[in-house]
Amino acid sequence: MVTDSKPRVRFAPSPTGYLHVGGARTALFNWLFARREGGTFLLRVEDTDVERNRPELVEGILDGLRWLGVKWDEGPYFQSQRLEMYRAAAEKLLKSGAAFPCYCAAVQYVGLEAAEENEEGAEKIARAAACPCRELSAALREAKIREGAPYAIRFAAPREGATRFEDAVFGPREVQNAEIEDFVLLRSSGLPTYQLSVVVDDIDMRITHIIRGADHLSNTPKQALLYHALSATPPVFAHVPLILGPDRTRLSKRHGATSVSQYAQEGFLPEAFRNFLALLGWSAGHDEEFLRTSELVSRFALSGVSRTNAIFDRAKLEWFNSQYLQKLPIDELLLYVKAELQRSGLWQSIWENEHREWFAHTVDLLRPRTRLLPDFSTWARAFFSDDFDYDADARAKFWAEPLKKNPQLPEFVGKLADALDGLPEWNHDACDHALRDLASAGGIKAGLLINATRVAIVGRAVAPPLFETMVVLGKSRVVSRLRRALPSLAG
RNA sequence: GGCGCUAUGGUGCAACGGUUAGCACGCGGCCCUUUCAAGGCCGAAAUACGGGUUCGAUUCCCGUUAGCGCUACCA
Numbered sequence: 001m002v003t004d005s006k007p008r009v010r011f012a013p014s015p016t017g018y019l020h021v022g023g024a025r026t027a028l029f030n031w032l033f034a035r036r037e038g039g040t041f042l043l044r045v046e047d048t049d050v051e052r053n054r055p056e057l058v059e060g061i062l063d064g065l066r067w068l069g070v071k072w073d074e075g076p077y078f079q080s081q082r083l084e085m086y087r088a089a090a091e092k093l094l095k096s097g098a099a100f101p102c103y104c105a106a107v108q109y110v111g112l113e114a115a116e117e118n119e120e121g122a123e124k125i126a127r128a129a130a131c132p133c134r135e136l137s138a139a140l141r142e143a144k145i146r147e148g149a150p151y152a153i154r155f156a157a158p159r160e161g162a163t164r165f166e167d168a169v170f171g172p173r174e175v176q177n178a179e180i181e182d183f184v185l186l187r188s189s190g191l192p193t194y195q196l197s198v199v200v201d202d203i204d205m206r207i208t209h210i211i212r213g214a215d216h217l218s219n220t221p222k223q224a225l226l227y228h229a230l231s232a233t234p235p236v237f238a239h240v241p242l243i244l245g246p247d248r249t250r251l252s253k254r255h256g257a258t259s260v261s262q263y264a265q266e267g268f269l270p271e272a273f274r275n276f277l278a279l280l281g282w283s284a285g286h287d288e289e290f291l292r293t294s295e296l297v298s299r300f301a302l303s304g305v306s307r308t309n310a311i312f313d314r315a316k317l318e319w320f321n322s323q324y325l326q327k328l329p330i331d332e333l334l335l336y337v338k339a340e341l342q343r344s345g346l347w348q349s350i351w352e353n354e355h356r357e358w359f360a361h362t363v364d365l366l367r368p369r370t371r372l373l374p375d376f377s378t379w380a381r382a383f384f385s386d387d388f389d390y391d392a393d394a395r396a397k398f399w400a401e402p403l404k405k406n407p408q409l410p411e412f413v414g415k416l417a418d419a420l421d422g423l424p425e426w427n428h429d430a431c432d433h434a435l436r437d438l439a440s441a442g443g444i445k446a447g448l449l450i451n452a453t454r455v456a457i458v459g460r461a462v463a464p465p466l467f468e469t470m471v472v473l474g475k476s477r478v479v480s481r482l483r484r485a486l487p488s489l490a491g
Numbered sequence: 492g493g494c495g496c497u498a499u500g501g502u503g504c505a506a507c508g509g510u511u512a513g514c515a516c517g518c519g520g521c522c523c524u525u526u527c528a529a530g531g532c533c534g535a536a537a538u539a540c541g542g543g544u545u546c547g548a549u550u551c552c553c554g555u556u557a558g559c560g561c562u563a564c565c566a
Contacts, residue, residue, distance in 0.1 A: 012566090049565055179494055197566095215559090219561065241496090242559070281504095285505075289514080316517080319515085322529085446525075447525055461526055465526085
């Protein structure tokens with residue numbers, strides 16, 4: 001266990017898919033730990049499985065990490081470029097007697113069901129676990145070599161005793177060596193298996209803390225054995241519990257969005273996503289949940305990592321997002337809103353130049369009603385641009401009730417347009433008085449007229465308070481939208 | 492099947508031998524109010540089950556059950 005130097009940690013995804021939330025959380029924990037401890041966080045792509053490997057997915061994974069704000073200090077390293085190192089390690093183990101060549105045909109993975117349901121499967125599993133090649137006589141081995149038979153290199157696991165390692169989350173662990181099979185280190189293709197490549201790389205890269213998913217907990221004894229066989233000191237392991245879907249099974253596509261890029265596309269803020277993710281399986285030890293990144297960093301500790309699997313709760317993620325939408329400094333929010341409007345093709349540069357203040361104020365007015373970034377694109381048509389198109393269908397829907405209460409409503413709307421048009425000053429109180437005077441003079445409830453007017457000028461029932469909306473829209477837009485609404489109201 | 496890990500409201504976390512079991516999301520209600528939000532207040536809701544240990548167990552030990560993981564020439 002290396003303790004005197006600064007910690008070095010890594011995130012090691014394999015490019016067999018996108019960056020999913022579980023991987024993202026693992027990466028985040030590593031990053032937080034490195035930042036907290038003043039250590040180094042490096043990235044390593046584990047691409048030794050040529051069959052499943054999709055090199056084109058690497059960039060997407062890196063993008064996901066960038067979006068999350070998880071920046072790596074070193075790498076990315078690619079295992080596919082370090083194959084010689086693994087072969088050399090396997091040879092070394094072969095020479096020292098810690099490993100042996102195996103001439104068995106590769107065992108096709110049959111899965112648990114097969115092992116349970118048919119004898120053939122069980123046999124295969126059993127054969128894989130106790131390889132006979134380990135006891136091969138010298139003569140037979142000679143013969144195999146002479147005929148150039150292909151072979152894999154297996155680790156000669158000890159048959160007795162126990163193997164221990166330290167886990168910062170699950171505590172000291174000990175497993176009986178009898179439970180550890182002679183696992184493959186180097187495939188007959190010459191490519192290393194995961195067990196070999198991780199250990200060789202983690203030694204070579206001087207990794208001090210391995211923070212990874214708990215699905216690796218059961219395999220860790222094998223790696224601890226390898227460290228010893230390679231005369232290296234094992235690092236501190238820290239296995240973090242898995243993230244599950246609402247049905248308590250491993251998070252997968254059928255649970256809906258599982259890739260971080262999908263959340264990015266849906267309009268979640270990286271800060272919010274990060275905050276939410278950090279609290280899945282980790283706690284700062286107090287009840288405060290709204291933690292900005294700097295607080296996450298200063299409070300992060302492996303001792304706060306939970307041992308129970310967590311269910312991914314989208315509702316809570318959305319709550320975090322709306323919290324960030326409310327609390328983010330306006331300048332930071334504006335950056336996101338700009339990106340969102342650019343995405344939807346609604347952005348105009350005047351909003352960051354001559355109309356900057358107006359725009360900021362309008363965004364601020366809208367944000368309490370916003371849960372995801374794309375909501376701003378929904379607002380844009382009515383609040384930011386001139387090409388507002390009064391939707392007759394929407395009008396019919398929203399006006400049905402008010403119209404029933406007071407059939408004179410269209411008449412009042414017409415009068416209101418005139419009254420507003422004649423206003424010498426355009427501000428909240430002026431609009432307020434104009435409308436209320438009209439309402440009381442005509443014996444109509446102000447609230448009714450207010451609600452009807454809101455629908456008329458923004459095209460929807462959900463909107464900020466009317467008079468603030470009016471101020472933001474400006475006199476000409478309000479009056480013209482009101483007049484434009486009239487014909488469809490009367491009809 | 493074997494081995495292992497885990498178990499606090501529906502969900503995420505607190506309480507690390509003594510609390511009326513706390514917070515948050517979600518849910519319900521109320522307040523605010525010009526719609527919808529945001530915000531404030533209130534409420535329903537949990538220690539899986541059974542044994543121990545202890546003056547005292549959510550907390551420690553054992554068993555059961557359940558969930559998950561590993562058991563591949565995947566990672």
